[in-house]
Amino acid sequence: MFEVFAYHPDKGLQTDLTAEGVAEVIKDSRTLLWLDLMDLDDADVDLLTSVFNLHPLTVEDLIMPSARTKVEKFADYMFLVMFALESHDAGLHGKVKTLELDCCLGKNYLITCHMQPVPSLSVCKDRIRKQSPILLQGADMLLYSILDSCVDSYFPVINDFDNLVDEMSDELFRDPTQETLKKIYHLKNDVISLRRTIGPQADVISLLQRGDFEWISPSNSVYFRNIYDNLIRLNDIVGTSREVIAGAMEAYVSVVSNRLNEIMKTLTVIATIMMPLTLIASIYGMNFKHMPELNHPLGYYSVLGFMALVGISMVAYFKRKNWF
Structure with a gap:
């Protein structure tokens, strides 16, 4: 299943293209195409291999979930694996859920692939439908807009997580119980997951903003620095929470011992x-x-x-x- 957004200076925005239509419009270098795929099937794989000539390793990564962020450079495109965040059952244990987002950036196209709905993509699609000039500025700026929306969505999740850490700290010194210990344990697992997600993404975005990839123009690479700065700030917040949780484990033992x-x-x-x-x-x-x-x-x-x-x-x- 896929959604397509194709912009041509003469024809305007097209959103009702079939697979054959995608194969036709991509031949025009003036067309900017965004192809968003969810739950890849055989027809989608055929489209990716025949029309976009994606490497078999890339197709394999699109089909199979990846455990880490990475960026790879191929002859006609670059492949990027990033993760979005959303709170999952936050009222119970503050669990944080990661949503994998795979991207292929070419000269005049951007392919995004995901197994589950990603709210940040919906935000960008709504902007395009409202005649936002995102598609007028190139595929690299479209990628920036998507990644920036993903990182912006981190802040409410991290803030909720930080609030849970504060509540746990207050409960720890007020009336600690076995439930408090369970909360500390779950928050510890979440903070480890956040560190593993945010830290490597900052490293990857750092590579993009250096201008080492030909599909990102030097004038647009500076925008990725904004994403990098946000990720560093988020990583610092998570690092502080990690220290608080580590201290909470020791404090819990001390309080129970006292x-x-x-x-x-x-x-x-x-x-x-x-x-x-x-x-x-x-x-x-x-x-x-x-x-x-x-x-x-x-x-x-x-x-x-x-x-x-x-x-x-x-x-x-x-x-x-x-x-x-």
């Missing part, structure tokens, strides 16, 4: 107070016949009073020492 120490201290104080009382009760619980206190009319109450005095004295002593 709580356990408080519990153990309370139990120790109680046991210490009970020890002399237990000793007194054990002495008068022995089965000897000749114990004068047993026959005394006030013996029972005297022992209870003495035990209460010992207990109160020990509580007062511990309180003065601030042991509880």
